[in-house]
Amino acid sequence: MKKYLRVCGYINMPVPVNADVYWTESWLKMSQDKEWVKLHTMQFNSVKPIGRTAYMKMLGMPVAARDLYRNGYGEMNVKLLNLIKLAFDNSKEVAQSALISTFCEFMLIPGYLLLDNVKWEQIDDYLVRGTLIDNGIEVSGIFYFNKEGVFTHFETFDRYFTTGKNSYKKVKFSVIVDSYKNQDNLKISEKVKVMWHLPEGDFEYYKGTIERIEFNV
Numbered sequence: 001m002k003k004y005l006r007v008c009g010y011i012n013m014p015v016p017v018n019a020d021v022y023w024t025e026s027w028l029k030m031s032q033d034k035e036w037v038k039l040h041t042m043q044f045n046s047v048k049p050i051g052r053t054a055y056m057k058m059l060g061m062p063v064a065a066r067d068l069y070r071n072g073y074g075e076m077n078v079k080l081l082n083l084i085k086l087a088f089d090n091s092k093e094v095a096q097s098a099l100i101s102t103f104c105e106f107m108l109i110p111g112y113l114l115l116d117n118v119k120w121e122q123i124d125d126y127l128v129r130g131t132l133i134d135n136g137i138e139v140s141g142i143f144y145f146n147k148e149g150v151f152t153h154f155e156t157f158d159r160y161f162t163t164g165k166n167s168y169k170k171v172k173f174s175v176i177v178d179s180y181k182n183q184d185n186l187k188i189s190e191k192v193k194v195m196w197h198l199p200e201g202d203f204e205y206y207k208g209t210i211e212r213i214e215f216n217v
Helices: 002-007 092-103 110-114
Strands: 018-028 037-046 051-058 063-070 073-080 084-089 118-122 127-134 137-145 151-156 160-164 167-170 172-177 180-183 186-189 191-198 201-215
Touching: 018 051, 051 092, 063 092, 073 092, 092 127, 092 137, 092 151, 092 160, 180 201, 186 201
Parallel strands: none
Antiparallel strands: 018 037, 018 201, 037 051, 051 063, 063 073, 073 084, 118 127, 127 137, 137 151, 151 172, 160 167, 172 191, 180 186, 191 201
């Protein structure tokens, strides 16, 4: 972890405790047999309390979604014309999955790494297992780093895949950082993709390019 912070330029700077994440472009695939839909994504993450809010608007369609986690509560809310509810889920499975979405982004905002409710276990020179407990929800995953100390991807079995209305199952889930970019004196994640590893094959359902990250807003 220290090597990652050093390589990416976070040493000797104010500890980031929250951030706005701006995406140049982002795409969503609703199912494996669907086409990619272009999104406009806005995102905010906070360290104390642990929180994440992502707004995703489908370009060319009057449909928007909000993915939320805060204080043990998780929610997925999809609306048409910002008025008509198309989908809503605030189950405990969604709360745990939303916490995982926040956990896998810990490397975006290094203030997360200093939280007392996160335990880190060094597996080898390139793998670290993290376990996070927040408001009674416990999740864990493995963070992968390359030889230079840069974070490359995250894997977990603690996220729920929706199989139907009020029906879920835990499926291997991963987030991959394909590239980094320079922002001032920092190295930040740039191209990101998110996928499920289903029995019938990998399902990449979100991909995007980060434009910039504004810390301590």
